[in-house]
Amino acid sequence: MIVVFLLCVVAGMPAAGQTLDVCATCHANATCDNKSDGSGKVCNCKYGFVGNGRTFCQDKDECQIGASKICGQHTTCHNTYGSYYCTCLSGYSPSNNMAIFIPNDGTHCQDIDECRITNLCGEGGQCRNLDGSFECSCQLGYQVHNGVQPFHPHRDKAFCKVVDCGPPASVEDTVLLSVTGTTYGSVATFACDEGFIWARGDSTSVCGANGLWRGLTMVCEAKCGPVPFLANSEVVWHNRSVVIHRCVDGYHSWRGSNVSVCGMSGVWQKATLTCIEIKPPINHLYVLNEKCVRWRAEKYEEDTEVYKVAYIGSRDYQRSFHDKRKQFLSSKADQLDLCLSLLPVTNYSISITAVSARFTATITTNTSLPVPPAPVVYYREFETPVPTLRLRRSANTLDPISLYQVYVLPVEEIIVFDCSSPGRSDPLSKSKSSSEYITAQIHVRQVRTEMNFTVGDGLHYGGFYNAPLENGRNYYIILRAVSQWKTDLKSVCVLWAKIKGTSYVLRVSLLSTAASVGLFALVILGGYSCTWYFKKT
Numbered sequence: 001m002i003v004v005f006l007l008c009v010v011a012g013m014p015a016a017g018q019t020l021d022v023c024a025t026c027h028a029n030a031t032c033d034n035k036s037d038g039s040g041k042v043c044n045c046k047y048g049f050v051g052n053g054r055t056f057c058q059d060k061d062e063c064q065i066g067a068s069k070i071c072g073q074h075t076t077c078h079n080t081y082g083s084y085y086c087t088c089l090s091g092y093s094p095s096n097n098m099a100i101f102i103p104n105d106g107t108h109c110q111d112i113d114e115c116r117i118t119n120l121c122g123e124g125g126q127c128r129n130l131d132g133s134f135e136c137s138c139q140l141g142y143q144v145h146n147g148v149q150p151f152h153p154h155r156d157k158a159f160c161k162v163v164d165c166g167p168p169a170s171v172e173d174t175v176l177l178s179v180t181g182t183t184y185g186s187v188a189t190f191a192c193d194e195g196f197i198w199a200r201g202d203s204t205s206v207c208g209a210n211g212l213w214r215g216l217t218m219v220c221e222a223k224c225g226p227v228p229f230l231a232n233s234e235v236v237w238h239n240r241s242v243v244i245h246r247c248v249d250g251y252h253s254w255r256g257s258n259v260s261v262c263g264m265s266g267v268w269q270k271a272t273l274t275c276i277e278i279k280p281p282i283n284h285l286y287v288l289n290e291k292c293v294r295w296r297a298e299k300y301e302e303d304t305e306v307y308k309v310a311y312i313g314s315r316d317y318q319r320s321f322h323d324k325r326k327q328f329l330s331s332k333a334d335q336l337d338l339c340l341s342l343l344p345v346t347n348y349s350i351s352i353t354a355v356s357a358r359f360t361a362t363i364t365t366n367t368s369l370p371v372p373p374a375p376v377v378y379y380r381e382f383e384t385p386v387p388t389l390r391l392r393r394s395a396n397t398l399d400p401i402s403l404y405q406v407y408v409l410p411v412e413e414i415i416v417f418d419c420s421s422p423g424r425s426d427p428l429s430k431s432k433s434s435s436e437y438i439t440a441q442i443h444v445r446q447v448r449t450e451m452n453f454t455v456g457d458g459l460h461y462g463g464f465y466n467a468p469l470e471n472g473r474n475y476y477i478i479l480r481a482v483s484q485w486k487t488d489l490k491s492v493c494v495l496w497a498k499i500k501g502t503s504y505v506l507r508v509s510l511l512s513t514a515a516s517v518g519l520f521a522l523v524i525l526g527g528y529s530c531t532w533y534f535k536k537t
Contacts, residue, residue, distance in 0.1 A: 029057035029082070048082035074109040074132060091132035121153060124160035136160075140209055141184035165207035172238060173220040184209060192220045224262035232275035233258075243268075247275035281305070281357035287365040292339040293350055295361065297331070306330045306355040309338060313346040317485075321346075344370045344400060345485050371490045372401045372483040381498045385469040388454045389477065389496050393447050400483040403462070406440040406453065406496075411474040419480060419493035436478075439466045455497070475499040 023032035026043035030053040035042050043053030051057040062070055062084040063077035071077045071086035078085050078100075085100045088109035094101050101107040114120060114134040115127035124142030128135050128150070135150035138160040144151060147158025168179055168188040179188040186207040192198045201217035208214045227235055227243050232251045237244045241262040247253045256272035263269050279298040288294055297305060306328060313323030323346065329338055342348055346367050353360040378390045391404070409417060417436055439455065441462030455477055456468040469475055477497040483490045 025054050027051065027054055027057040030054070046082065048084075070103075072103055072108045089132065122159050124162060125153075143209070143211060163207065163209055163211050165211055165213050168205055168213050171216060171218070172235075173240075174218060181207075183207060188213065188216075190216060190218055192218075224266055224268050228260045228268045228270045230271055230273055230275070232277075233273060243271070245271050245273050247273070250278055251275040252278045280361065281354035281359040282307075282352055282361040285352065285361045285363050287350070287363060288337070290365065290367045291342060292337055293352065293363070294335070294337045295352060296335050297333065297354070299334070302332060304330055304332050305357070307336070308353040308355060309340070309350070310353075311340060311342075311348050311350040313343060313348045315346055317345075323348075342367050344368065369400060369483055369485045369488045369490055372481045372492050374492050374494050375401075375404070375479055375481050377479055377494055377496050379495060379497065381500060383500050385471055385499070386454055386456050387477075387497055387499060388452055389479075391447065391451045391453065391479065391496075393444075393449055393451075400485075401444050401481045402484045403444055403482050404442045404447065405438050405480040405482060406442075406455070406461075406466075407436050407478040407480060407493075408439045408455065408467075408469070409436040409476040409478060411476060417476075417478065417493075419491055438464050440464050455499070469499060472501040473499075474501045 022041040022043065026032050027045065029049045030043045030045050030051075032041050033044050034040075045051045045053050045057035048060055048062075049057040050060045059079075059081050061079045063079045067075045067077035067086070070084070074089045074092040075086050076089060078087065083102075085102055086107075087100055088094055091112055091114075092109040093112050094107050095110055096105070096107045098107070111129075111131050113129050115129045120134070121127045121136035124139050125136045126139050128137065133152070136153055137149045137151075138144050141163055142160040143163050144158050145161040147156050149158070151158035153159065163184040164182050165184075165186070166182055168176060170176070171190060173193045174190040175193050177189045177191050180186045184207055188205045190203050190205070199219045201219045202215055203218045205213040205216035224241075227238060230245050232248055233245045234248050235243055236246045243260040245258045245260065252275065254274045254276045256274050258271050258273040260271045261269045281298055283296045283298055285293065285295040293309070299305065307330075308326065308328055310326035311324075313321070315321045323343055325340075327338075329336065340350075342365075344367050347364070348367065349362060349364050351360055351362045376392045378392075380387070380389070407417075421436075439461075440453065441464050442451070442453075443462065455466065457466055458468055459466050475498070476495060477499065478493050479496045480491055480493045
């Protein structure tokens with residue numbers, strides 16, 4: 001007999017009589033250290049590396065805990081192979097004046113006072129230091145150009161420019177005698193024109209810090225006295241004998257002459273101009289019942305106005321949806337109504353333009369979730385406890401139905417069914433009187449164009465148990481269609497089938513419902529559910 005001995009040596013383990021050199025197995029990024037209990041050597045990854053010390057030591061990303069935690073405030077952390085370093089954010093500098101640092105010596109990032117730099121904000125500018133930055137504003141006599149203040153000269157295009165009021169504007173019935181300049185603080189001096197006398201007021205004007213000439217209050221009086229005053233008007237031109245008036249902003253020239261004339265008798269022949277308030281051609285615009293728009297037309301004559309109505313619809317939950325339409329309306333009426341075919345659950349922007357007046361008014365509205373249409377079912381009466389029912393749905397339907405629920409109503413005495421009721425989900429719960437329960441919930445995408453459903457098949461549908469029906473009992477099966485959007489929910493119900501037992505005959509009484517041959521449909525008016533009453537006789 002031949003005996004064979006097989007000797008297996010595990011890789012990395014010393015053979016008999018040999019001593020394992022632990023240090024020889026250490027990773028290149030590890031050191032060989034004495035164990036704390038003195039029992040031998042152990043491999044440990046170097047600082048900046050993590051691993052088991054033998055088969056792998058990989059770089060440790062110190063920056064992953066966040067720059068503020070490892071480097072301090074106002075810093076950026078940079079990971080390197082086996083280490084890391086820190087830099088300061090723009091507007092800050094290291095306290096050790098080094099470009100990069102590791103904060104083991106207490107180095108931190110401190111604010112840079114940029115305002116120490118001379119003329120940092122430019123001519124006429126004054127600097128204000130901020131934490132990590134700075135801002136500029138203009139001194140008195142200067143104003144910001146190409147922007148607003150405060151501004152940042154390195155980021156914005158703004159700068160300070162000396163205030164220049166430009167040449168003094170001509171003042172009626174006066175002449176300019178002298179002007180010292182056009183910049184801030186310059187002075188212009190006026191005198192009365194020929195044919196006028198200086199009655200009162202200041203004859204000088206000063207260039208102000210806002211770029212406007214101010215201070216001149218000089219009054220003259222002509223032969224006919226002060227210029228005539230017309231309500232809601234202003235003078236656009238005049239000399240010693242003629243004045244031209246016009247309506248001020250917000251008023252419309254209606255009727256009458258706009259010229260006043262100084263007569264030979266020294267009395268003004270006053271203009272007869274009438275100025276009336278301008279109102280928007282489209283006023284009091286609002287939406288009625290999520291379908292129609294109503295507005296008031298402001299017109300000065302009994303003429304016909306043409307209105308362009310454009311509306312755009314979008315949906316947050318359906319990015320590809322886009323409803324864009326327009327139509328025209330011509331009318332002489334003072335109040336107008338126009339009904340639009342707005343789609344449900346949609347955000348609309350409606351613009352109405354009065355074409356001849358070139359005026360546009362805009363309003364936004366959100367349409368709500370409508371009551372869904374009643375499902376098309378094949379009503380049947382059965383004497384079997386496991387009836388199969390049939391539901392059809394148009395392949396091209398745009399109805400907003402989200403899901404279907406199948407209700408089972410055990411018929412005992414008087415049964416009250418409310419289509420808006422959420423219903424019970426446990427058909428086996430013990431109670432003194434039987435009540436309806438949901439036996440199945442089916443999402444609309446599972447229906448497609450046609451669906452057959454067997455009541456009481458013992459399966460689960462949408463988390464609801466389709467419990468078997470009891471022999472000898474009478475049931476009504478109701479199909480509920482539900483439309484749901486966010487927290488809004490609307491529903492409609494139809495009678496799908498009657499399961500007849502053998503103990504008694506049922507009579508169905510329907511209140512506020514619509515009935516047809518072989519089909520009883522629950523009617524919902526204005527979003528409120530009608531109630532069915534079933535009474536045993």
